[in-house]
Amino acid sequence: MIQAVFKYQFLQNALFASVLASIVCGIIGVIIVEKKLVMMSGGIAHTAYGGVGLGYLLGIEPIIGAFLFSLCAAFGIGVVKRKGGVQSDVVIGLFWSLGMALGIVFIACMKGYPPDMNSYLFGNILSVTKSDLKWMLIMTILVVSVVLVLFQDWKAYLFDEEFASIIGIKTVILEFLLLALIAMSIVVLIRVAGIILVLALLTAPAATAKLFSSQLLKCMIFSIICGIIFCVAGLWISYVVNVASGASIVILAVVFYFVVYGISTIVRKRKVRS
């Protein structure tokens, strides 16, 4: 495979995309796991499907459509959650299915042969284009810098939002910034893992990292490393066995998490006994 990497542009793109995706997963994944926003992220991801359909229909980059839709979904859910009155998981469910439905309608409205939506649903890292990469790089830089620049504020916000707001930290801004970051991350991840599998890529590395580290920054770094291992190994498996890359990456990540979880539970029990 290593020779092939040097030979084929698409494999180079795929590897580069894996690294970018892992960086974003590592950082945002840890945040959404700690803030318990996993399901909300799932909702935002699925809403993006509508954006992909709209992109095809209007003839713009589907990934831009996906970004706009995720952003609207993220803010929509955020506003409803803040206003209260409705359970946020109800709104998440509604956005989730509305996005998927819109995607199907938009594609049906297209003239001619329908495009391959599978690569957006399940991800196909081997078909990542130069222009996709450019977008992914911009989003990754944005996500990393926003998190790092305000790191201490994020830490206080994630640990205890109430206290942070009392001491005067602008938690509303942080909340909406976080929602925007989640939307951006999902766009980055869609090409790698696809809309349906995005959740695993956001949660598995972060959850695995949490078993090993007890510091927020270390968790993020560890999670990035886990992500890179999952992506590259999954890519290699998909290359050798010839299955969809998104599926192999996700299966690897989830299996790895459960194995590590099992081992750590046994180790902890032994410690308690001794």
Place this chain on the structure above:
Amino acid sequence: METAVHITNLSVNYGKTQALQNIFLDVSEGEFLGIMGPNGGGKSTLLKAILGLIPVTTGQIQIYNKAHMKNRSEIGYVPQFSNMDKQFPISCIEVVLTGQLKHGLAPFFHYSKKDKMTAWEKLERVGIEKLANRQIAELSGGEFQRLLIARALAVNPRILLLDEPTASVDAVSREQIFTLLEELNREKTIILVTHDLLAISSKVKKLACLNGTLVYHGEPEVNDKIMKQLYGCPVDLIAHGVPHRVLREHKEEE
């Protein structure tokens, strides 16, 4: 004496339900006020209203003669630790440091040496400086509660506001926490919500009883008329081995 908290005609509604009604309450500087009342009586609502976490329907809250939203930095808030995520990857000293974050948002912020010294001092103040680098997941209930007090002190407030500081804490820690609060009371005004009758009978200097409205405000001695108003039925309050009685000696009603 200065008034630390000045509440006039406060009402708070959640949708159509009225949680608090026409509350008038003054807390003067240096006071140690206990707030008690039945569940759903509005204790937490009152705390949240003072902290500006929920909107006030009518009335005013002033903290040291300024509107409460503008003067929240005078309050050090100690929430109930049972509501917090103990699995969050953070160490004790980091928790206390968050109390010193700047208002608004602080890009590229790093804690200075002085910040770290202050955080250490606060941990020392509550007696858990040995645990500074421990993860919060490893703390006992009492230690966690003291950690949250240390964080509140790091804000350098004039008022400490505590929500059930001794709920789900073992007896020894409970005693330690109250001793600590008594010491802190020499410099700070303390307001605490509690179910703890020991605290009410022997530690607090003033008592406020809440059940939708302010049923009683005054010396920490409650007669059964007030208890009836509070809990809707006569309550037998027997405080074993406590230097003060919660209830005055009272005659049986015929």
